Amino acid sequence: MNRVFQSIAMQQIPVHQHDPKQVDGKIYVRLTEGHYQRIRRAISGSLMLMFFLTAWINLDGQQIVLFDFFSRRLHLFGMLLSPKDIYLLAGFMIIGAILLFALASAYSRVWCGFACPQSIWTWVFIRIETITEGRRNNRIKDDKKGWNPGKLTRRIAKHSLWALFATLTSMTFIGYFVPIREIASDIISLNLSLEMFSWILIFALLTYVNAGLVREKVCAHMCPYARFQSVMFDPDTRTISYDVDRGEPRHKNRSSNEGGDCIDCKLCVHVCPTGIDIRQGLQSDCITCGACIDACDDVMTRMRRPTGLIRFVSENQEQGKASPVLRPRIWAYIASIVLISGYLIWAFANKEALIMDVIRDRQTLYVTNGAGEVCNEYKLIIENVSVTATDFALTLDNSLLRLEGKSGLDLQPGQRNELNYRVCAPTTADTALIPRKINFTASSSDGQWQQMSSFIMPQQRR
Ligand code: SF4
Ligand code: SF4
Incomplete structure (x- = not known):
């Protein structure tokens, strides 16, 4: 070997x-x-x-x-x-x-x-x-x-x-x-x-x-x-290698046919960006740039000898065995x-155009207003993550609930808004019809996005 x-x-x-x-x-x-x-x-x-x-x-x-x-x-x-x-x-x-x-x-x-x-x-x-x-x-x-x-x-x-x-x-x-x-x-x-x-x-x-x-x-x-x-690395990995059997013993007499093919010109060392001598064997500093192969092939060509004294070769190739790359x-x-x-192509094709988050105000469970309604307060974080300006309409999924705040949003690409909203339900409403979980829906011509939150009313009203 x-x-x-x-x-x-x-x-x-x-x-x-x-x-x-x-x-x-x-x-x-x-x-x-x-x-x-x-x-x-x-x-x-x-x-x-x-x-x-x-x-x-x-x-x-x-x-x-x-x-x-x-x-x-x-x-x-x-x-x-x-x-x-x-x-x-x-x-x-x-x-x-x-x-x-x-x-x-x-x-x-x-x-x-x-x-x-x-x-x-x-x-x-x-x-x-x-x-x-x-x-x-x-x-x-x-x-x-x-x-x-x-x-x-x-x-x-x-x-x-x-x-x-x-x-x-x-x-x-x-x-x-x-x-x-x-x-x-x-x-x-x-x-x-x-x-x-x-x-x-x-x-x-x-x-x-x-x-x-x-x-x-x-x-x-x-x-x-x-x-x-x-x-x-495995026995089929091509590494840059010096053919010791062919190159040694080195000799500086270029016209001599005795000895190996290496004429010890050191060109392979001089062209190496990491300064190593590949003739000492594969080394961890070798970055596989191929400069030593080119330099040595040039020398061999001028010496009228076959190229490949330094070359990409695998261990199995060296032993004459089949060594497929694939x-x-x-x-x-x-x-x-x-x-x-x-998966990435699919994920990009189905990427959301909107990011929406609804945070319910945890300081106050609910408030009542002068119109006889029970209201909860929310912060809506909404962001257009598409590359086009889009109009979004904000609605709730229950007709008994009233959304107080800006319902039409025109967001530029990358624009992120944080907005305060109130959701109110009439105290006279049939409480069985007022859900504990409500959905905020943002709609545009490109689709609909929903975010769930909770809605709290006084216990006696449930
Ligand atoms: S370039 Fe080739 S001939 Fe010259 S020293 Fe290196 S291996 Fe030997
Ligand atoms: S492949 Fe590049 S880094 Fe490795 S020994 Fe040859 S010249 Fe040096």
């Missing part, structure tokens, strides 16, 4: 410490090109574009994604969700978690390498670093030299671009909680509140530190997913996702 898989079988994913000499105490990432980098850039580019653009899209004058904390509402693609709809959001999160399990079972940490925001932003910051300070070797040389005007200019350019990108990220992120057009117009008119300025600064700093300075340490030490990912476990994940999605 390949040494890599011996280690998987024996200890799941071994943790190898970085060798400081191997990375000079600091990770200088070299950008590479290739099949997996093209896929990674297509995925991360699309997600990043989605992040930056979605906040600017309006539907009927309303931002299509807005988590409005102040009014405790979530505007989501033309729908209005209230705290009562939190289970729908929980459904999305469960689908996300199952998707993550399915991806991890099929292709180990591809989520981390190809789609996680921490990785996406880190790659952008590395790209900026490469543009401003040059390629890996130049950066290493620059760091060894003392300060000079050229180095100072390069550093200022890098940190300025990092800061600019971090600020744009922060503004966009906050734009999902406060309407982004308001933020933009406040910035343009130099009218930004101190509170908003502080939030933008805090999130910009977090982005700058995470993607620019801390980078792989977030994945290695802060991300909980890295710690439990190995429990989702196996029962993955089908179970897919079935769960389909079921939960089906």
